Amino acid sequence: MSIPKEVIVAGGGIVGMNCAIELQRHGCSVTVVDPRAPGDGCSFGNAGNIVAGAVVPFSMPGNLLKVPSWVLSPYGPLSISLRHLPRLAPWLLRWLKASHPTNVRHISRAMHALHRETFDLYLPLMRELGEPDLIRRVGQLYVSRHPRGAEGHALSRALRTEAGIRFEAVSGGQIQDIAPALSKTYCSGIFFPHNGFCANPHRLVQVLAGALVSRGGRIQRDALVGVERSPSGEGTAVLKSGARQRYDGLVIAAGVWSSHLAALFGARVPLEAERGYHVTLPQSGISLNLPVTNYDLSISVTPMEMGLRITGGAEFAGLNAKPNWHLADRMLDLGAMTFPGLERSGASKWSGMRPSTSDGLPVLDRAPGERKVIFAFGNGHYGLTEAPMMAKLVKALMMDEQPSIDISPYSVSRFGRS
Ligand SMILES: Cc1cc2nc3c(=O)[nH]c(=O)nc-3n(C[C@H](O)[C@H](O)[C@H](O)COP(=O)(O)OP(=O)(O)OC[C@H]3O[C@@H](n4cnc5c(N)ncnc54)[C@H](O)[C@@H]3O)c2cc1C
Numbered sequence: 460m461s462i463p464k465e466v467i468v469a470g471g472g473i474v475g476m477n478c479a480i481e482l483q484r485h486g487c488s489v490t491v492v493d494p495r496a497p498g499d500g501c502s503f504g505n506a507g508n509i510v511a512g513a514v515v516p517f518s519m520p521g522n523l524l525k526v527p528s529w530v531l532s533p534y535g536p537l538s539i540s541l542r543h544l545p546r547l548a549p550w551l552l553r554w555l556k557a558s559h560p561t562n563v564r565h566i567s568r569a570m571h572a573l574h575r576e577t578f579d580l581y582l583p584l585m586r587e588l589g590e591p592d593l594i595r596r597v598g599q600l601y602v603s604r605h606p607r608g609a610e611g612h613a614l615s616r617a618l619r620t621e622a623g624i625r626f627e628a629v630s631g632g633q634i635q636d637i638a639p640a641l642s643k644t645y646c647s648g649i650f651f652p653h654n655g656f657c658a659n660p661h662r663l664v665q666v667l668a669g670a671l672v673s674r675g676g677r678i679q680r681d682a683l684v685g686v687e688r689s690p691s692g693e694g695t696a697v698l699k700s701g702a703r704q705r706y707d708g709l710v711i712a713a714g715v716w717s718s719h720l721a722a723l724f725g726a727r728v729p730l731e732a733e734r735g736y737h738v739t740l741p742q743s744g745i746s747l748n749l750p751v752t753n754y755d756l757s758i759s760v761t762p763m764e765m766g767l768r769i770t771g772g773a774e775f776a777g778l779n780a781k782p783n784w785h786l787a788d789r790m791l792d793l794g795a796m797t798f799p800g801l802e803r804s805g806a807s808k809w810s811g812m813r814p815s816t817s818d819g820l821p822v823l824d825r826a827p828g829e830r831k832v833i834f835a836f837g838n839g840h841y842g843l844t845e846a847p848m849m850a851k852l853v854k855a856l857m858m859d860e861q862p863s864i865d866i867s868p869y870s871v872s873r874f875g876r877s
Contacts, residue, residue, distance in 0.1 A: 462486045463708030469683040473502040475712035476667040477850035494682040498664025504737045504809035506759035506770035507657040510844050512624035515615045516566040517819045518557035536757035540776035553817035567618045569868035573845045580847035599654035602645040603754040609647045626651050640745045656750045659764045708831040715814040717836035724826035732812040734774040736787040743767035744802035756793045769794035782810035815839040823869035
């Protein structure tokens, strides 16, 4: 085992901060570099679902036929900017390729490997940090208005069964018992007893950041903009402020901004900004103990510390496009369709960009030609769920240990050469 002494983690979101804590725990002196405060990127406002049993990829057979209705329906989940479409086209083609049944099975297995241990890693960490209630393994409910609708595609059912995911089909009165405030029109449900949620995703990152600093780590408000190599092979990070910082190990965990940093090492990663939205209602009038996903409307409703959060939307408009707040307002309508008694006043709105690869799998790999520069980004819809396992694998790569799972599905070379 070789322990790099000075490690820089570029990006202080949920992925970077989990990596930082894990590397610090194993003897590294860690500096997190981020132009924003910890957790102010995509990790701020997600739905909080921790989905140990998520094994159904986003790209599934038949998706192409659904795209028109997703885009054209007034409450559809997908929006694509026409101006961005030419740049998005190659990514979309790869996304369609990922939906081939052979690829779906491969992606599903790779998802399961990253998700199945999430609570085993999070829960002891939360106890250690004195926050045992921040992550709750209380189950998750999917619902639909259509008979057996929540079960989804036959292939989805097969993937869950093959992975040994525990779930119970529920209907009518059973759904009302689990979530009494739900509209009675939701007749089909699946309950996943081994999933759960984080009661405040932003505070989770702050708790990790606080622990890092209290244990001697550093958080530096700056941005990584370049790297230099001395003839003896020593690495130096060049920061936006002009500062230069030597490192023995470097982790690129800058979420949707990571492809620019990967390019510093000659890697080409087609990463799309997939914008999502939330509204959080401090006094929603809805009593709910577990997260509910409305399968028909593609929204999540989660009981957070700050109130009820309704989350959804997948908008492809490019990294620099401004949020379309109309899509956040839509969350209120969709929430009220799901929970008829919803009290809308005092809603706070947010939008953030998922770092999305076309196959839905993250990049977890060494940078080309580097042993101690690790890419850890591209977690799309599951960054909160995947972060602790990403950290465990980053630590293994950084220490030259054998990773506990096969990491070849997350390789950077799967996108081809630059
Ligand atoms: C609406 C919505 C709902 C979601 N729901 C869920 C869910 O229920 N469950 C789940 O598991 N996941 C969910 N996700 C996905 C999850 O939130 C993301 O995958 C995750 O937050 C990504 O974390 P990250 O640390 O990679 O990125 P971020 O949180 O975006 O952090 C990246 C950081 O890198 C910093 N950075 C940028 N450039 C540089 C640079 N040059 N140098 C240094 N730092 C830099 C940024 O400032 C930022 O702080 C959801 C996402 C959205 C949008």
